[in-house]
Amino acid sequence: MNNKRQIYLDNNATTPCDPRVVDEMIPYFYEKHGNAASRNHPFGWVAEEAVDYAREQIANLINVDSKEIIFTSGATEADNLALKGVFEMYHRKGNHIITLKTEHKAVLDACKKIEKMGGQVTYLDVDSEGLVDLEALEAAITDKTILVSIMWANNETGLIQPMKKIGEICEKHGVLFMSDATQVVGKLPIDPKATGVHLMAFTAHKMYGPKGVGALYVSRKNPRVKVTAQMDGGGHERGMRSGTLNVPGIVGFGKAAEIASKEMAADAERLSKLRDKLENALMASMEEVYINGSKEHRMPHVSNLSFKHVEGEGLMMTFNQDIALSSGSACTSASLEPSYVLVALGLGDDLAHSSLRFSLGRFTTEEDIDFTIKAITQGVNHMRDLSPIWEMYKEGVDIDSIEWSEH
């Protein structure tokens, strides 16, 4: 199979930079190379002005005040700053945090660390679509609870949580609400203030901006939230995040946010059609293809599918010269554990091993999707021809009745 260029359907991992973003950044590597904290010469002033402008562009995208944007190195740092920063700042009020089993590792591992620091963390189950159980959430809140951390949209399945309802529960109990919104910012219009979200982590490189720059939104009014800095130094970013600002990155982040404000609605509409075309074609041409997660509450550019009795990593090998995407089968890791997110939805390990995540982006074309439909269909058929469990399934053997030799 030959294709002129590699088709990139792994936009939830990272997006390519929009050329308009890169054009905007370039002067800040050369003639405008100043440190935004240099207060006494024009190089510094130019850099500071550029950062302020980008802060406005980003604040406008999510409808917050520009003073509420704290720049970080990415979403992982923003998640860490929010969780550990709130834990430290509010430890007199309580030590309990509530989150979900399907959160990103940046949140889960920060929570594990907080547990070691004396915190208590509740990891809530999700339903078969990946949705939080609102009653269980409310029931988990105690007088020690200081924070609820729930991701806006899941990176693996694209599932969107009922954020407004979660916000209402947090409001009712006077608990801070934090969200890792990495996958949703710049893709769908969101408004943390109107949703009751007080802290929100996101990053440039998932919205056609550069890698190495992210942000944490921290509410300044109703309520005024503070986080304890996790890095000590020059007291940048209102004392919450020290370190010389990544000016070119921030300029690119700002431009990416501005473009997203204008184009995300059209992108979303176009991509949801392409995604539906891909999904419908694959499900029509093959048996035993399942959508993982929610079809209804889902990001428009994401599709997570399981192809029963086909192992995802092997399947990827049939087309990975041509198409880049990811699988919930983590066969490359020594643990051999499949995706914990899919397992949390109650998918059997076998279906989790059989999953592929397609994440489309601004530069995905209809041609890419047509090619992908053909390549995936061929790949699945090749793998099923080789699969003993597919053969058993076709012969009507109950796979679950077999005593497998676990290894």
Add this chain to the structure above:
Amino acid sequence: MAYSEKLLDHFKNPRNVGTMDKSQKNVGTGLVGAPECGDVMRLQIEVDEASGKIKDAKFKTFGCGSAIASSSLATEWLKGLSVDDALAIDNMKIVEELALPPVKIHCSVLAEDAIKSAIADYQQKNGIEVKETEKSGH
């Protein structure tokens, strides 16, 4: 991860894919692994009763590229071997031949297990004492 040419060739053009009639007395079937682990191998041998040699081998594998290539290679090697020689196939030979990376060594272990399991099945069916072979730990 970059795979060797040999591995990719076995993956794209797998040898001896198929299914033998497992009810035949001279056919031994090994089914190892588990769907939950992401690997299932079924390897079958057909033994020529006169010579005691393996005259044909077939496989089907659910798994990653390395698992498919390991079982494909195993079927190639098995043809023409005596049962005893087949029992002597070591998983590290497969690792070397396909240049399997360390995280994929378990695929070769599974292939070795599949060979041993197919032979044990053949021997049981034919009232031959199943030799205690050193079980590769995994």
